[in-house]
Amino acid sequence: MATYRRINVMDNNGVHVVHFVDKKIVDSGTIEQLGDELTGLVLNEKKNMLLLNFDTVEFMSSAALNKLISLNKKVKDAAGQLKLCCLRPEIGEVFKITRLDRVFDIRKDEAAGLGAFKL
Amino acid sequence: MWKCDKTIQSDLDAGHASIEELMNALESAGWEGRDVFHIQMAIEEAVVNAIEHGNKRDATKQVHIVFVVDAESAEMTITDQGDGFDHQNVADPTEEERLDQPRGRGVLLIRELMTQAQYNQKGNSVWMRKERSKDDSQDN
Numbered sequence: 001m002a003t004y005r006r007i008n009v010m011d012n013n014g015v016h017v018v019h020f021v022d023k024k025i026v027d028s029g030t031i032e033q034l035g036d037e038l039t040g041l042v043l044n045e046k047k048n049m050l051l052l053n054f055d056t057v058e059f060m061s062s063a064a065l066n067k068l069i070s071l072n073k074k075v076k077d078a079a080g081q082l083k084l085c086c087l088r089p090e091i092g093e094v095f096k097i098t099r100l101d102r103v104f105d106i107r108k109d110e111a112a113g114l115g116a117f118k119l
Numbered sequence: 120m121w122k123c124d125k126t127i128q129s130d131l132d133a134g135h136a137s138i139e140e141l142m143n144a145l146e147s148a149g150w151e152g153r154d155v156f157h158i159q160m161a162i163e164e165a166v167v168n169a170i171e172h173g174n175k176r177d178a179t180k181q182v183h184i185v186f187v188v189d190a191e192s193a194e195m196t197i198t199d200q201g202d203g204f205d206h207q208n209v210a211d212p213t214e215e216e217r218l219d220q221p222r223g224r225g226v227l228l229i230r231e232l233m234t235q236a237q238y239n240q241k242g243n244s245v246w247m248r249k250e251r252s253k254d255d256s257q258d259n
Contacts, residue, residue, distance in 0.1 A: 026135065026163055027131070028167075059156065059160075061160070061163045061167065062164060062224040062225050062228060063167065065224065066221040069219050069221070073219065089153075090157075093153075094160065094228065097227065097228060097231045097232075098213060098224050098227060098228070099213040099218060100218065102218065103218050103219065
């Protein structure tokens with residue numbers, strides 16, 4: 001099993017819930033490592049039912065958004081599902097401004113996120 | 120009023136250290152909540168753009184940073200030594216076919232989150248101003 005430094009992953013009945021270690025996702029090294037770890041989940045560990053829980057994340061840059069877009073493509077290619085939950089209002093606003101709220105399935109809390117998966 | 124006027128190398132660590140100074144100055148001036156998030160988002164995009172896209176991380180090039188903060192407003196000017204870009208013709212990243220493309224989102228966020236934002240003609244310098252919200256729970 002892979003070891004992760006930027007995320008924690010828990011299996012919840014077939015859906016892998018991802019929590020972020022970093023409060024602020026801005027540093028380019030952190031963003032690269034985060035992108036690699038998320039990609040590794042899908043491509044190496046074949047975990048393609050992912051719920052990203054942002055409850056610990058206070059800030060993220062648009063470079064981090066790009067990693068999520070890349071992850072979304074990989075999950076779709078693997079016929080999986082990617083959902084987001086627990087975004088702070090300010091981060092939710094960034095998704096709205098950039099219209100990425102139309103690209104991602106964003107749910108209010110973890111229970112709603114888990115309930116949205118079609119297993 | 121707090122003012123910072125300095126020149127940094129094209130290095131992201133130096134850029135983030137400057138952003139941290141700005142964040143501390145905002146906190147000292149009583150800024151909080153959404154306004155601070157908006158400023159951090161915009162300045163992060165501007166500084167990273169200057170270093171990565173403007174100066175292309177060229178160690179011989181520098182970024183000039185000016186921050187002016189008081190209790191009611193914050194002004195930031197970021198200037199790089201790159202070739203600039205055509206800021207009036209940036210492709211709209213919110214168009215359906217561009218939603219999954221990486222470019223243009225930083226410029227959009229700067230314009231949307233700041234009270235005012237202006238690029239110079241060459242496109243290698245951006246000036247931004249944020250007025251503090253009257254009520255932090257309301258839109259600005």
